[in-house]
Amino acid sequence: MADPSSYRPQPGQIPDSPGVYKFRDEHGRVIYVGKAKSLRQRLSSYFQDLAGLHPRTRTMVTTAASVEWTVVTTEVEALQLEYSWIKEFDPRFNVKYRDDKSYPSLAVTMGEEFPRVQVMRGPKRRGVRYFGPYAHAWAIRETVDLLLRVFPVRTCSAGVFRRSQQIGRPCLLGYIGKCSAPCVGRVTAEEHRELAEEFCDFMAGRTGTYLRRLERRMQDAAAEMEYEKAARLRDDIEALKRAMEKNAVVLADATDADVIAVAEDDLEAAVQIFHVRAGRVRGQRGWVTDKVEAVDTAGLVEHALQQLYGEESGDAVPKEVLVPALPEPVEPLAQWLTGRRGSNVSLRVPQRGDKRDLMATVQRNAQQALALHKTKRASDLTTRSRALEEIAEALDLDSAPLRIECFDISHLHGEDVVASMVVFEDGLARKSEYRRFQIKTFQGQDDVRAMHEVVSRRFRRYLREMQKAGEWQEQDPADAREDAEEPVGGPIDPDTGRPRKFAYPPQLLVVDGGQPQVAAARRALDELGIEDIAVCGLAKRLEEVWLPGEDDPVILPRTSEGLYLLQRVRDEAHRFAIRYQRGKRGKAMKAGALDAVAGLGEARKQALLKHFGSLKRLRAATVDEICEVPGIGRKTAEAVVAALAQASPAVPAVNTATGEIMEDELAATQGTAPAERGQER
Numbered sequence: 001m002a003d004p005s006s007y008r009p010q011p012g013q014i015p016d017s018p019g020v021y022k023f024r025d026e027h028g029r030v031i032y033v034g035k036a037k038s039l040r041q042r043l044s045s046y047f048q049d050l051a052g053l054h055p056r057t058r059t060m061v062t063t064a065a066s067v068e069w070t071v072v073t074t075e076v077e078a079l080q081l082e083y084s085w086i087k088e089f090d091p092r093f094n095v096k097y098r099d100d101k102s103y104p105s106l107a108v109t110m111g112e113e114f115p116r117v118q119v120m121r122g123p124k125r126r127g128v129r130y131f132g133p134y135a136h137a138w139a140i141r142e143t144v145d146l147l148l149r150v151f152p153v154r155t156c157s158a159g160v161f162r163r164s165q166q167i168g169r170p171c172l173l174g175y176i177g178k179c180s181a182p183c184v185g186r187v188t189a190e191e192h193r194e195l196a197e198e199f200c201d202f203m204a205g206r207t208g209t210y211l212r213r214l215e216r217r218m219q220d221a222a223a224e225m226e227y228e229k230a231a232r233l234r235d236d237i238e239a240l241k242r243a244m245e246k247n248a249v250v251l252a253d254a255t256d257a258d259v260i261a262v263a264e265d266d267l268e269a270a271v272q273i274f275h276v277r278a279g280r281v282r283g284q285r286g287w288v289t290d291k292v293e294a295v296d297t298a299g300l301v302e303h304a305l306q307q308l309y310g311e312e313s314g315d316a317v318p319k320e321v322l323v324p325a326l327p328e329p330v331e332p333l334a335q336w337l338t339g340r341r342g343s344n345v346s347l348r349v350p351q352r353g354d355k356r357d358l359m360a361t362v363q364r365n366a367q368q369a370l371a372l373h374k375t376k377r378a379s380d381l382t383t384r385s386r387a388l389e390e391i392a393e394a395l396d397l398d399s400a401p402l403r404i405e406c407f408d409i410s411h412l413h414g415e416d417v418v419a420s421m422v423v424f425e426d427g428l429a430r431k432s433e434y435r436r437f438q439i440k441t442f443q444g445q446d447d448v449r450a451m452h453e454v455v456s457r458r459f460r461r462y463l464r465e466m467q468k469a470g471e472w473q474e475q476d477p478a479d480a481r482e483d484a485e486e487p488v489g490g491p492i493d494p495d496t497g498r499p500r501k502f503a504y505p506p507q508l509l510v511v512d513g514g515q516p517q518v519a520a521a522r523r524a525l526d527e528l529g530i531e532d533i534a535v536c537g538l539a540k541r542l543e544e545v546w547l548p549g550e551d552d553p554v555i556l557p558r559t560s561e562g563l564y565l566l567q568r569v570r571d572e573a574h575r576f577a578i579r580y581q582r583g584k585r586g587k588a589m590k591a592g593a594l595d596a597v598a599g600l601g602e603a604r605k606q607a608l609l610k611h612f613g614s615l616k617r618l619r620a621a622t623v624d625e626i627c628e629v630p631g632i633g634r635k636t637a638e639a640v641v642a643a644l645a646q647a648s649p650a651v652p653a654v655n656t657a658t659g660e661i662m663e664d665e666l667a668a669t670q671g672t673a674p675a676e677r678g679q680e681r
Helices: 039-046 056-065 075-089 137-147 158-167 189-204 208-223 225-243 297-309 330-342 353-379 379-394 448-465 516-529 562-594 602-612 615-620 623-627 634-646 663-670 675-681
Strands: 019-025 029-034 065-073 105-108 117-121 128-132 257-264 268-277 280-290 320-322 347-350 402-412 415-425 435-440 508-512 534-538
Touching: 019 039, 019 056, 019 075, 029 056, 029 075, 039 065, 039 128, 056 065, 056 128, 075 297, 075 330, 105 137, 105 189, 105 602, 117 137, 128 189, 137 189, 137 379, 158 330, 208 225, 257 297, 257 353, 257 379, 268 297, 268 320, 268 353, 280 353, 297 330, 330 347, 402 448, 402 562, 415 448, 415 562, 435 562, 448 508, 508 516, 508 562, 516 534, 602 615, 615 634, 623 634
Parallel strands: 257 320, 320 347, 402 508, 508 534
Antiparallel strands: 019 029, 019 065, 105 117, 105 128, 257 268, 268 280, 402 415, 415 435
16 A cells, blocks of 8 residues: 555645646556646645545555646646546546446448448447437337338348349348348439438438428329329328337427436446437436546536547537536536537536426436346345355354344434334345334434344344243333234244244344444343344445454455445345334324314324325315314314414424424425435434
């Protein structure tokens, strides 16, 4: 590991001007390329105290052995040089997008004497016009099959084409009218090229001209009583319309735009791009990447634009590029895109209307792509087995942990403290065995105490089910039915013959947290006399694995399948806890609207909400309808109607128990996310 101070440039040696810099390792290999508006300020930021650097950045500067830079005139030149060096050196610490799958495109080989229409994958070639990419190859073939009625362009391979030339007979498509058969001279090379150009124009969105032309020809043929010709033209028009319908209209103003969205977590990011031409989605593609450097959403967008348009021809850059966040400053990137296109390009974040709605759709696709990428390897038995073996080896377990349970604590400013327990068996989630807990003994921001309580409750239940046999026992107050849904009565359920949910212990207990949480979980098990369950914790910031009683964490390799599985388990527990905590807040906010009704207790509030299903339906109910709820008299019903009539849905409700503003109510009316969401634990 190199000391960054050993190769730090001397003060005043770095120029205060735009430029591009390279970090090299001890073998002279370029490991990182970056650009800066001011080289002095940017490079100085790498040589501060290592403890203050992002973990990925710290790894990079300690791997490097030297740094060098090149001064340029403008930030646009810096952007261009950075892209060139990234393509040339392929640095290991730069963001590298890789396709999350191989997307096919519709290609027309305009560089050949007789252009051919075909499905292509992989890198783009010179002299070929591309349309798409599409999600599925069969979608391309269906579109081409419809268009060949009107534009009978060659689709055969070079071998089939030469064979037809030799024998003097066209292939089947030539006989049925779906190929103009240039192989046997039915059309000249110039006529066939004109057909290919018309095909490309239609695919590029210029559809109205051809439809109007065919409609005029159909009308002329009908006027001259050439009804068979008119019928053929009618079928051609229908084929073109069906081909157009396969691409839904998403922007009514016939906009040409690329819409880019990013979904990310601490370690990975997914990018989705919708190519919209003439208001229709003409193609879609996606990338995923590991975050091997400290980069925010704007930085991910900048790298995506570089990769998307760096090797494209100018006509592939649309007039408008819609992104979720703009790099700072945005002018160099906008100028670079304008230079690639040859005319002005609008780079912006959509704020309202159809374009914002389309951005939301692309964002959902990005989130699904990231989730799919994370779970792809989980379905592979060999990979799961390797992950479990790596965990067993790293934690010094006697055998692979076939059952893993993970616990997480969630609260909002210390209120509504809840916990979750998720179960993974053989590396896969067992959602039927998930459990959630409400912390009842205290309220506050004490994750350690909450973790001790939850682990104690879970394994007290385990011991009781193992020790008791067959008879119902009254539960302790701490063991509410919320987290104990099975009756006590032995480890085996006599009805199913399977172990009861809480009677099956894990081989590994994982907690979301570091040393304090791990120590609390281990202490809870020791107090119950349980010694055969291993405990570890996974800390979010550096993805370190902590063991009880150890001062130093276990560091699993970044590419370890075992670490990947532990991250999935931890993230699932966090998701499940957050979902439960938000649900409890939602119920409290609904009941909070009824706080103004004197004498209406918590039980009757919940009875009202349960009877009507929602606060909205309760507001719309009459006094007589409210009186139908058990326990609600007419006087109380009139008070409820009066209270709800006075409450305005646009004004945030207040929870009288905590004094907090119910910002979810206000957010629902204004279309904004609640402010507390970013402060949830």
